[in-house]
Amino acid sequence: IIDECPPDLNWPEDLFPDLPPLLHGHPDIHLRNGILEADQNPHPDAERAFFVADLSQVYKQHLRWRKCLPEIQPFYAVKCNPDPYILRLLAALGTGFDCASNGEISQVLSIGGIDPARIIFANPCKAVSFIRNAAKMDVHMMTFDNADELYKIARAHPGAKLVVRILTDDSKALCQLGIKFGAPLAAVPALLAKAKELNLDVIGVSFHVGSGNYDPSVYTDAISRARSAFDMGEDIGYHFSLLDVGGGFEDALFEQASSYLTDAIESYFPDRSGLRIIAEPGRFYVSTAFSIATNIIARRAPLGDEAAVAAPSEQPTVMYYINDGVYGAFNCILFDHQVVHPYVLSMGKSFHVAANEPVQTSSVWGPTCDSIDCVCRTVSLPVGLRVGDWLGFANMGAYTVCAASQFNGFQVSKVVYTAGVFRSGEVRGLLAQFASEVEKDNV
Ligand code: PLP
Numbered sequence: 527i528i529d530e531c532p533p534d535l536n537w538p539e540d541l542f543p544d545l546p547p548l549l550h551g552h553p554d555i556h557l558r559n560g561i562l563e564a565d566q567n568p569h570p571d572a573e574r575a576f577f578v579a580d581l582s583q584v585y586k587q588h589l590r591w592r593k594c595l596p597e598i599q600p601f602y603a604v605k606c607n608p609d610p611y612i613l614r615l616l617a618a619l620g621t622g623f624d625c626a627s628n629g630e631i632s633q634v635l636s637i638g639g640i641d642p643a644r645i646i647f648a649n650p651c652k653a654v655s656f657i658r659n660a661a662k663m664d665v666h667m668m669t670f671d672n673a674d675e676l677y678k679i680a681r682a683h684p685g686a687k688l689v690v691r692i693l694t695d696d697s698k699a700l701c702q703l704g705i706k707f708g709a710p711l712a713a714v715p716a717l718l719a720k721a722k723e724l725n726l727d728v729i730g731v732s733f734h735v736g737s738g739n740y741d742p743s744v745y746t747d748a749i750s751r752a753r754s755a756f757d758m759g760e761d762i763g764y765h766f767s768l769l770d771v772g773g774g775f776e777d778a779l780f781e782q783a784s785s786y787l788t789d790a791i792e793s794y795f796p797d798r799s800g801l802r803i804i805a806e807p808g809r810f811y812v813s814t815a816f817s818i819a820t821n822i823i824a825r826r827a828p829l830g831d832e833a834a835v836a837a838p839s840e841q842p843t844v845m846y847y848i849n850d851g852v853y854g855a856f857n858c859i860l861f862d863h864q865v866v867h868p869y870v871l872s873m874g875k876s877f878h879v880a881a882n883e884p885v886q887t888s889s890v891w892g893p894t895c896d897s898i899d900c901v902c903r904t905v906s907l908p909v910g911l912r913v914g915d916w917l918g919f920a921n922m923g924a925y926t927v928c929a930a931s932q933f934n935g936f937q938v939s940k941v942v943y944t945a946g947v948f949r950s951g952e953v954r955g956l957l958a959q960f961a962s963e964v965e966k967d968n969v
Contacts, residue, residue: 573914575820575850575939577922581615582944583815587777588619591807594784597791599804601646603773604630606808606924607816611943613637616811624648624773624806628659635663642666646770648732648806650675650691650707657682669732669770671709673720680724688728689770690717692755694748699736699774700863708733714755718762730768730802731755737925738809738862739774742783749790756795769795769803775810777921809924816923818855818939819871820848822915823893840904842889848917851892851899853933855926859901862925866901871916873908883908890917894934 591600601622604613608630613623614637622644623634631647634640647660647668652675660668661683668683670676671691679686693708709717721728731752735744752769759766769791775783795801824847850856858864868890870879885906892899907917930938 573821573823573849574937575818575848575855577816577818577855577927577939577941579609579611579816579923579941579943581611581815584612584615584811585619587811587814588616588621590780591810594781595787595805597798597803598771598787599802600811601644601648601770601804601806602811603648603806603808604634605928606773607812607926607928608633609812609927609941612812612815622646622804624808625665628656631660631663631665646689646804646806648689648691648770652678654678654682657686661685667729667768670721671707671717673717676717676721676724676726680726684726686726687768688721688726689730689732689768690714690721690728690755690759691732691734692751694733694735694751695744696734696736696739696774698739698741698744700738700740702736703734704736711751711754711758715758715762718759718764722762722764728759728764728766730766730770731759732770732772732806734772734806735774737774738776739783740776740779742776742779742786745771745783745787746790749787749794753794767800767802769801771803771805773806773808773810775805775807777810777814780810812923813921814923816921816926816941818850818919818922818926820850820868820917820919822846822911822913822917823849825911825913828889840887842904843886844888844907844911845891846888846907846911846917847891847893848901849893849936850939851894851901851936853892853894853896853899854930854936855922855939856892856901857929857931858922858924858926860898861929864925866919866922868902868905868907868917868919870908870911871918873910873915874912879908883910885909893936896934 599622601624602616603624605626613634617637617640624646625631625634626649631645634645635642642664643666645665645667647665650669650671652668657668657678666685666687667689668679668686669689669691670679679688691708692714693704693710696702696704718728733748733752735748748771756766771787791803826845828842828845852859856866859866871877873879886909887904888907889900889904890902892901927938927941932938
C-alpha cells in the first residue's frame, strides 16, 4: 500500500505524526522489534471490546473511487464515521467533506489547511445560527429543499452557493431519506423562483438515492430528474454548474452503480463543459475498514418458551452476552438496519475453529440491562464457546462508533489503528493474536 501512495503522500509518518507505525490506542498491545506483544499482566480494561481500523482500506476505496468515477469528486459524508484519522487521511488525499452540522464543520476545519470550499453543508434543514456560523467560517455551499430555508439563508448567509436537493426514488435503500428530505420535482420551479426573488445564488442540484442502496440502476432515474431540475433552473434564469449525486454507494455493488451513474451522466449531460460533479459517499469509504472484537462476558441457558425469540425449530440453545451491543457499536442494527454476523476469534486457547467443530444455535446479546440489546437472535456458533472467548464482526465502519452511547455506563469501544502494514485478511490474525494474550477465566 505504501508503494501505491501518491509521491506527495509519505505514508504514514507525514500523515499521522502522532500515530505509531502500526498500532495506536490499546493499553495491552505493544510493538517490540517489529513483533506485536501483549503485556504479561493485562490492564484491567484488557477484556474491553475494541475496533480495529485498517486505514489502508479507506485508501483502497479511494483508489477504487478514482478508477470507477474519475469525473466525480467525492465529498466524504463525515456523519458516517468522523474518526479523526480517517478525516486526516481523506483530507490528505484531497477529498471534500459533506458536513451536517457546525460540529462537523469545525472538526473538518480543525484538521488545518482545508479550504472551506472543500465543504458542502449538505443538510437541507439547518438552524439559522448554523447558517450564520457557516457564513462566518466561509462555508458557502449548502443544500435546501424548502422555502423557509431560503428565507433563513437570505437573512443569515445571502452570499451562499445553494444546491437544491430533489427527491429521487430510494425505495430499494436500507435507509430511505426521502421521507424527510428532497423537494419533489413539481415543487422545484416555485422554489427556484423564490430563490431568484430573494436574490440568492443557486448553483446546482443534489439528490440522495438512500443510504445503503441495493438497486444500482436507480441512478438512471435520479440523473434524469436532476436533468429536469437543471432545465427548470434555466427557465427561471439560473445556469447551474454543479451536480451532486449524493451517497448511497454499497461496497459490493459499487462497480455496477458507477457504471449506471456514468452512463446516465453521459446520456443526460452529454455536454459537461463547465459542469462540476461531486458526490457525498459515506458508507463506501469506511464500512469495510473497521472490524470489532468483542469478549464473551457471560453465558446462560435460554429463557422459557414464553420469551421465545425465534421459531421453535430455531430456538437458541445458549445465550452469549458480549461487551458491546445495540446501545454501542451495534446501534447500526437499530438505526442502520444492519444484520451482523459474528465469527470466532478465539475459543479456549485456540484461534482456529476446525471445519467439523460441532455448532449449536445460539443468540448473542449486548451488555446492558435492556432486552432490546440483542445483537444476533439466532446464529450457529461452536458448542465449545465459553466466557472469555472473543467474537469478531467485520464491516463495522459505517454508522457505528459515531452513534454509540454510554447507556448503562458502558464506554464506547476504543479504536486500534493499523496503517496498512497488515493486509485486510491479516487484521483477523491481529485480533486473534491479541485475544491469545488475554488471560481468560473460562467457565
Ligand atoms: N449525504 C447526505 C445528505 C446524507 O444524509 C447521507 C447519509 O445519511 C450521506 C450523504 C451518506 O450516505 P452513504 O453513507 O449512504 O453514502
